[in-house]
Amino acid sequence: MLRRVLRQCYSLHRPTVPRRLYRRFCSSPSETTATTISIDRSTLYNPPEHTHHPTSDSELVKHLKGIIKFRGGPISLGEYMSEVLTNPKAGYYINRDVFGAEGDFITSPEVSQMFGEQMGQPQRINLVELGPGRGTLMADLLRGASKFKNFIESLHVHLVECSPALQKLQHQNLKCVGEENASQDTDVRTARSLFGTPVSWHAMLEQIPSGLPTIIIAHEFFDALPVHQFQKASRGWCEKMVDVAEDSSFRFVLSPQPTPATLYLLKRLKWAAPEEFAELNQIEICPQAMELTQTIVDRISSDGGGALIIDYGMNGVISNSLQAIRKHKFVNLLDNPGSADLSAYVDFASIRHSAEEASGEVCVHGPITQSQFLGSLGINFRVEALLQNCTEEQAETLRTGYWKLVGDGEAPFWEGPDQDVPIGMGTRYQAMAIVNKNHGVPVPFQ
Secondary structure (H helix, E strand, C coil), X not given: CHHHHHHHHCCCCCCCCCCHHHHHHHHCCCCCCCCCCCXXXXXXXXXXXXXXXXXXXXHHHHHHHHHHHHHCCCEEHHXXXXXXXXXXXXXXXXXXXXXXXXXXXXXXXXXXXXXHHHCCCCCCEEEEEECCCCCHHHHHHHHHHCCCHHHHHHXXXXXXXXXXXXXXXXXXXXXXXXXXXXXXXXXXXXXECCCXXXXXXXXXXXXXXXXXXXXXXXXXXXXXXXXXXXXXXXXXXXXXEXXXXXXXXXXXXXXXXXXCCHHHHHHHHHHCXXXXXXXXXXXXXXXXXXXXXXXXXXXXXXXXXXXXXXXXXXXXXXXXXXXXXXXXXXXXXXXXXXXXXXXXXXXXXXXXXXXXXXXXXXXXXXXXXXXXXXHHCCHHHHHHHHHCCCCHHHHHHHXXXXXXXXXXXXXXXXXXXXXXXXXXXXXCEEEEEEEEHHHCCCHHHC
């Protein structure tokens, strides 16, 4: 049966990569074009509109309203999204484990080994993960890489994570011991993982010491960066803003004049072909993704190494993909901020243009679909090997997990309840590599 599924998913050729891939399987958008995103809500709960009964505002709602009142006007959707997700006291990602039972699925160590071999096996390497979730990917990566003594001894792991709650989970899952600088007056914590590898935590990429070849992994990180939306009006492109209505609820309004994000809009329009936005009345951009890409490229250009970005997105202009998801159900973006995850499609074309403009010392490869990426790394052979020594129950789990990673849409082999049918994300997710020109083309992109 699995072999039939393998043939349906991907022609047999070519170990595996991602982890918390299936975190948003219930919220995957439907078919897309180069210029627009439509969301298939047919199987999801559609919440009612705002309710305006008297309620006590949460601390985050009070904070947001305070910002709007202090400014004397609305805030951008990007600022709203940033506060909702990463506010130090009440942000969605800050004080909780947000990944749940569906969060971490199938992972592998081959990403670092792939880059490590192509960098000429240096004596010391910075291995960086942006937004490492529970630390599951890094734990699996180190476990697999531990077979390569020289490689594992060369690593210094750096986790870029702003959530204290998630830092604690990462510490546990990496089985870290000791805090080498716990008593020092510093924001950087360092411990030792089960494999003896030093692990340090940082609030942002810029805090990581430079001077060593660097491997950067960003899996489902870019999709949570704040986006800005612009809507075409009679006076031109106007940014969509968040304001407080007369009944004290949040509402969307349009900016009366150009905003700081307009500069990034102009840059994005410059990169696009005229036909990509000619018929659009709304455009979504992510300035932070452009800036982060430049930071990544600066590091790779000066120190060597590469970055691997895996996320759900598309290689073109995005119209409107921002969505709020609470317990696998779509909810209103402005309802009960801080209680739902906000995410948007990643504009891989924008990342590519940002990287190429930032430096001539790097090459950008992809995006390719996750199915192509994992196929090139040998996921089919890996699954076949695992099936040789497993129970029927384990085989079913492997088959289902394989489909989720490389399949497209509902699994054709599923015979269980309709509400539990595995949804393949192999074409929803894209993979892109940015590497120093001295290191050649990464294997999956050759």
